[in-house]
Amino acid sequence: RKRILITGGAGFVGSHLTDKLMMDGHEVTVVDNFFTGRKRNVEHWLGHENFELINHDVVEPLYIEVDQIYHLASPASPPNYMYNPIKTIKTNTIGTLNMLGLAKRVGARLLLASTSEVYGDPEVHPQNEEYWGHVNPIGPRACYDEGKRVAETMCYAYMKQEGVEVRVARIFNTFGSRMHMNDGRVVSNFILQALQGEPLTVRATNHPLQDFIFFFPIVCTLLVKYTALKMYCNISSPVNLGNPEEHTILKFAQLIKSLVVSRSQIQFLPEAQDDPQRRKPDIRKAKMMLAWEPVVPLEEGLKKTIQYFSRELEHQA
């Protein structure tokens, strides 16, 4: 039984992680500034003796006593992290420094929720953990991509110099219940559009032959399981966590359309600037270390997410 801090614990991934760690019997402290997260995501734990929720911004120092830190606080979807790029950078730089300072002071192990975006628009497929990436340092996505890259740099600097135990999970696109309906990511967009009978917005690439990028997200509950395993494993170097299955965005749109039984059209939009053309995790390292099961219950996950979004829409109405 450990005292565990989850920054960003009121968000999408963080709240599922909270569920898992509470169910495992730990003491969980969630720290969140509710920028994209919501109290509702963890309200079922309010009042539980092992649970604490602190409204706090990680850009400010935090002095508490814990054994482990899952550091997830950061906006994650392009519209959210581009909404206030300066704040995104501060959260990923000063926020990560503060959490590493805390980890150093109390001797806690820290897991950073990093991202496939450290690979940028990759020129090598699939991406393994040795790949240095292809990131535009001054493009519109840089506040997030470079913020996460330097957050990783900080982790290994504190490890080497101060002996802080760090773990880095490079998370690829994820979906599931409690995703913010308007966070603008592909899964939430398509489900919402399908449910509301609006056109599914598929962004075409500039390659005339390879018509659409390849892409398949990982189901959040699986991701959370591997993230917790990564915290306990002995290897401090980065590990990819994601789904290596590939389909086109168009196929993905069609799948969601058919699961929702929607009459939505499919609409083709131009590509966004610096948008990765293709992303595919090499997950051999995760398989070896975390006994990865390549059984990815995608349809089941999608059905649950569609159910969740339907309820949310009812709740709103």
Add this chain to the structure above:
Amino acid sequence: RKRILITGGAGFVGSHLTDKLMMDGHEVTVVDNFFTGRKRNVEHWLGHENFELINHDVVEPLYIEVDQIYHLASPASPPNYMYNPIKTIKTNTIGTLNMLGLAKRVGARLLLASTSEVYGDPEVHPQNEEYWGHVNPIGPRACYDEGKRVAETMCYAYMKQEGVEVRVARIFNTFGSRMHMNDGRVVSNFILQALQGEPLTVRATNHPLQDFIFFFPIVCTLLVKYTALKMYCNISSPVNLGNPEEHTILKFAQLIKSLVVSRSQIQFLPEAQDDPQRRKPDIRKAKMMLAWEPVVPLEEGLKKTIQYFSRELEHQA
């Protein structure tokens, strides 16, 4: 006549910049924590009515009133920036945020001294400003490379979001008087070794054919001239400032050996981890914008630097 802040102004490049701007009649405030800089480099200005020297660390906020900021504070040579990687990262992240916050508050234009290291170990030659770079985010040089990359990201975030006027100079290797004798860079190493009759340490690469990397630094006084021009030019996007002339490290060692008239041997050492194999600035943008003169008085610059180092050695003895 402007009120100008130079962070890192007691260092090698910063002190030459101080000379130029003082000579142009400006009011200059130097802020430095003297980590690698020295009071001696600017002592000839102490007592001048236009000059002020503040012993201050840019990781702490700074509230002063200025019109322009040259933000140079950061260790620059590999042994110096690897000495305390955490501090290097804090200086480049929090330090840059503080200077951008200052620039925003007082409406000052800020020039960031960035570096060719944002290109990492480049896979494209020569490097133009559009190149996204090839940087290991968790390697031994990352504290500097990723620190500078995210510092650039911050500059453009403050420009877009807060209207701060920014200028970014990507500086390639530079040499000249007031280089720290023991800063471990190639020019200071070779001159010191040649003067002291010790072997010149040439690091060989792993390529059997391309025996040594190509490389030629820019003379500091020229660099300072272009940096000041960049501050005043209308283009906010990054500009390379460097010498595109290429010679092998070995030739460079031989040139210094002959200029010093030294009996030193040349010694071949193994390559350092993640050391760039080759670096060559594409300076077309600088040429167009700053009326670049490709007359690079290398030998003359080297002779002056050798003189400076001889005097320093006498001073020490």
